Amino acid sequence: MIQMHDVTKSFDGVPVLNGVNYTLSHGEFAFLRGRSGSGKSTFLKLLYRESEREHGTILIDGTAIDALQKFELRRKMGIIFQSYELISQHTVLENVLIAGKALGRPLEEIEAEAMRLLTRVGLADKVHQFPNKLSGGQQQRVAIVRALLNKPKLLLADEPTGNLDRETAQDIMTLLYELHREEQMAMLIVTHSEELLTSGARVSVMEGGHIDE
Amino acid sequence: MNKHQWQYMFHDTKLGLKRNKGAVMASVTLLFIALCLIGQLLLVRAYITEAVHYVESQVAMKVYVEDGMAQEVAAILAEQSYTKDVNVETGAEMIASLAFFFEGRTHLLESFTDGRVPDAVKFSVKDAEMMQVIAKNLEGASGIVSVVYPQQMAQILVSWIETIELYGVLVVLLFFVVAFMMVYSTCHLAMYKRQQELKVKLLLGMNPKIVRMQFLMEGVVLGISGACIAMLTTAVSYYTVYAGIHQAVPYLGKLHTMDLVMVCSVQLVMGVFLSVLASYISTRDVIADV
Numbered sequence: 001m002i003q004m005h006d007v008t009k010s011f012d013g014v015p016v017l018n019g020v021n022y023t024l025s026h027g028e029f030a031f032l033r034g035r036s037g038s039g040k041s042t043f044l045k046l047l048y049r050e051s052e053r054e055h056g057t058i059l060i061d062g063t064a065i066d067a068l069q070k071f072e073l074r075r076k077m078g079i080i081f082q083s084y085e086l087i088s089q090h091t092v093l094e095n096v097l098i099a100g101k102a103l104g105r106p107l108e109e110i111e112a113e114a115m116r117l118l119t120r121v122g123l124a125d126k127v128h129q130f131p132n133k134l135s136g137g138q139q140q141r142v143a144i145v146r147a148l149l150n151k152p153k154l155l156l157a158d159e160p161t162g163n164l165d166r167e168t169a170q171d172i173m174t175l176l177y178e179l180h181r182e183e184q185m186a187m188l189i190v191t192h193s194e195e196l197l198t199s200g201a202r203v204s205v206m207e208g209g210h211i212d213e
Numbered sequence: 214m215n216k217h218q219w220q221y222m223f224h225d226t227k228l229g230l231k232r233n234k235g236a237v238m239a240s241v242t243l244l245f246i247a248l249c250l251i252g253q254l255l256l257v258r259a260y261i262t263e264a265v266h267y268v269e270s271q272v273a274m275k276v277y278v279e280d281g282m283a284q285e286v287a288a289i290l291a292e293q294s295y296t297k298d299v300n301v302e303t304g305a306e307m308i309a310s311l312a313f314f315f316e317g318r319t320h321l322l323e324s325f326t327d328g329r330v331p332d333a334v335k336f337s338v339k340d341a342e343m344m345q346v347i348a349k350n351l352e353g354a355s356g357i358v359s360v361v362y363p364q365q366m367a368q369i370l371v372s373w374i375e376t377i378e379l380y381g382v383l384v385v386l387l388f389f390v391v392a393f394m395m396v397y398s399t400c401h402l403a404m405y406k407r408q409q410e411l412k413v414k415l416l417l418g419m420n421p422k423i424v425r426m427q428f429l430m431e432g433v434v435l436g437i438s439g440a441c442i443a444m445l446t447t448a449v450s451y452y453t454v455y456a457g458i459h460q461a462v463p464y465l466g467k468l469h470t471m472d473l474v475m476v477c478s479v480q481l482v483m484g485v486f487l488s489v490l491a492s493y494i495s496t497r498d499v500i501a502d503v
Contacts, residue, residue: 048416070421071418071420071421074416074418079416085416087410089410098413098414098417101218101221101225102418102419103418104217104218107220107221146417
């Protein structure tokens with residue numbers, strides 16, 4: 001699903017990623033762990049081109065990411081952000097539907113799918129609320145539903161539990177693992193916390209600009 | 214773009230305007246003020262145009278000639294070294310140019326048309342200081358009935374008019390720039406608040422063209438709204454203030470319905486252009502960065 005070869009990225013001359021090689025197979029669930037500032041988020045941003053690499057190649061589902069326009073590339077994946085990135089002026093349902101509207105899917109279709117997923121994560125009664133009325137865990141669930149709406153083959157999660165307490169974080173991780181099994185997608189979760197690692201899942205470690213397995 | 218994306222774009226535009234009422238009110242108000250000022254400047258300019266044209270046409274030496282001599286005298290004067298330009302004004306044309314001064318007082322104008330008004334040759338000279346000498350030389354020449362030339366005051370008036378016209382254009386341009394800066398600042402502030410919305414839509418794979426189009430459409434709505442209020446104010450001032458002035462001082466100027474239509478059209482086009490340009494520039498950097 002992801003093939004990254006000899007990728008380099010630096011900021012102001014300081015190398016953050018130094019010849020990184022990484023692969024993620026279709027349907028695989030994996031963690032990328034590392035301390036704060038090790039370049040984990042930068043690694044993810046290169047995958048969806050919020051940042052551009054200086055050297056190396058990146059393939060998503062067999063296609064070089066440069067061969068696609070940014071918006072075409074981002075439609076192939078779901079992204080979950082540490083800060084949720086929910087639009088404060090949109091309701092829960094409106095936030096989720098944005099993902100479907102981006103692809104021009106019919107409204108009835110995406111509304112039905114959104115309600116199914118929101119019910120699955122326990123937020124069916126919150127659909128008309130605004131994000132500021134929800135807890136951190138609830139907001140992250142909305143973000144997860146939004147990322148899954150278009151049934152992507154790849155889900156990227158950047159510190160999805162970074163702003164949550166331990167118990168809620170554990171709930172979110174459990175939810176992500178369950179959804180991974182239900183939706184059969186590749187999932188790459190970036191985290192600095194060792195406690196949240198799911199047993200049996202592949203764990204890679206980012207250190208010194210390299211990834212060690 | 215498929216039909217669903219068009220629908221979503223219109224829907225998001227409506228939602229964006231509805232949920233950002235403060236920014237909308239500020240933008241529309243600023244646009245209205247700027248367009249109102251520009252509209253009034255243009256109306257005043259149109260109002261005094263006929264009076265200005267008449268004054269300008271009189272700042273030339275006039276040689277009244279005997280019947281049938283106008284073309285011949287004009288040809289001779291055109292060859293003189295002191296002549297800048299020459300044209301013939303018949304008696305009927307002269308009366309027609311005075312007509313607007315006598316609006317509402319046609320009985321006075323009729324007294325002119327009853328009498329004989331000779332044809333005249335109007336010409337301007339290269340050196341205004343030589344006017345008196347040239348006039349003296351022409352008086353008494355064969356075929357010439359009388360010579361009239363503008364007094365110094367009329368020349369000063371024309372010089373003022375030319376200066377005011379130039380500064381008037383600069384003032385309108387300045388207002389345009391100020392209006393753009395005001396609208397741009399307001400749009401930019403509003404956009405700062407909605408950066409997150411823009412960024413999220415782009416990160417979720419929405420086509421940047423569609424995202425931009427939503428905000429441009431919001432700009433169009435703001436522009437039309439501000440322009441409509443300005444056009445309404447302009448029309449009210451046209452039918453009340455200018456009509457009242459014209460009744461009291463009819464020879465000062467006159468407005469035609471086409472002037473109002475032209476000014477309103479300029480306000481509409483400028484309003485839409487200003488707000489769309491401001492929206493475009495405000496969104497450009499955010500879209501490029503994500």
